[in-house]
Amino acid sequence: MKIAFISDIHGNAIALDAVLENLKRNLVDKVCVLGDLCYRGPEPKRSLDLIRSLDTDVIKGNADEWVVRGVREGEVPGKALELMNEERNWTVTRLDQEDLDYLQSLPTELKFEHGGISIYAYHATPESLFEVVLPDAADSDLEAKLMQKESSQLYVYAHIHKPYIRYINGKIIMNIGSVGLPFDGVAKASYGLVEIEDGNIRTSIQRVSFNQEKVVELYHHENYPNAEMMSGVIRNGKL
Known part of the structure; x- marks a missing residue:
């Protein structure tokens, strides 16, 4: 059984196309989507439609929450608040009410078991869509912030756009990075692949x-409000 975890598409449908084609070549059996579907990219509607066409498990990310209700003071640096809401408003104009209702209705966690392996997935932490847990966090911090709510063998999250895999007390923590906006200096889409057998x-x-x-061409062609930085x-x- 091959399970792919993808996330943080951020409206980059071109990167999502490439990842979905890669999943086909890798003969992936199941895809799980961990949020941040359409905000901050040049093709929000097409990205969302591609995800919905997968007819699979999808959970909510912080950027999906922002699309629904806007970016609030204290959630981003003060100097970025106005611009990020401008980006959010641009995104909303490319969506319809059904899209917004879909984003609003998404659950915030995913739990399942396959082949005797229990898996618990969420966007940022089990308690928050926004909290940042970085790859170099201490084991004790990872345990406290990511592993306390549910007992599983594999914990999967996204949000930070910096993929990694760590092992703590016989359990696995995996961050799957970002399909659309990688932040780790590798300018390629990333996703997590889990293979379970016997x-x-x-x-x-x-x-x-x-x-x-x-x-980059699409950012400019679509008059995206923050085209230069996102390009x-x-x-x-990386930022």
């Missing part, structure tokens, strides 16, 4: 190339 488990981070310059992220894989 009670054994193998985890890996997959990196997928996509047409960066086409994405730099796409080209360099």
Whole structure:
């Protein structure tokens, strides 16, 4: 059984196309989507439609919450608040009410078991869509923030756009990075692949190339409010 965890598409449908094609080539059996579907990219509607067409488990991320109700003071640096709401408003104009209702209705966690392996997935932490838990956090912090709510063998999250895999007390924590906006300096889409067979488990981070310059072209063609900065992220894989 091959299970792919994808997240943080952020309206980059070109990167999502590349990842979905990669999933087909890897003969993935199941796809789970961990949020942040359409905000901050040039193709919010197409990205959301692609995700919905998968007819699979999807949970909510902080950016999905922002699309629904706006970015609030204290959730981002003060100097970025006005611009990020401008980006949010641009995104909303590309969606319809059904899309907003869909984002509003998404659950915030995913729990299941396969082949004797229990899996617990969420966007940022089990208690928050917004809290940041970085790859270099102490084991004690990872346990306290990511592993306390549910007892599982594998914990999967997204949000930070920096993929990694850690092992603590015989359990696995995996951050799957970002399909649309990688922040770790590798300008390729990332996703997490979990392979389960006969009670054994193998985890890996997959990196997928996509047409960066086409994405940059779309930011400008669609008059995205923050096109220059977002184009730099796409080209360099970091803020």
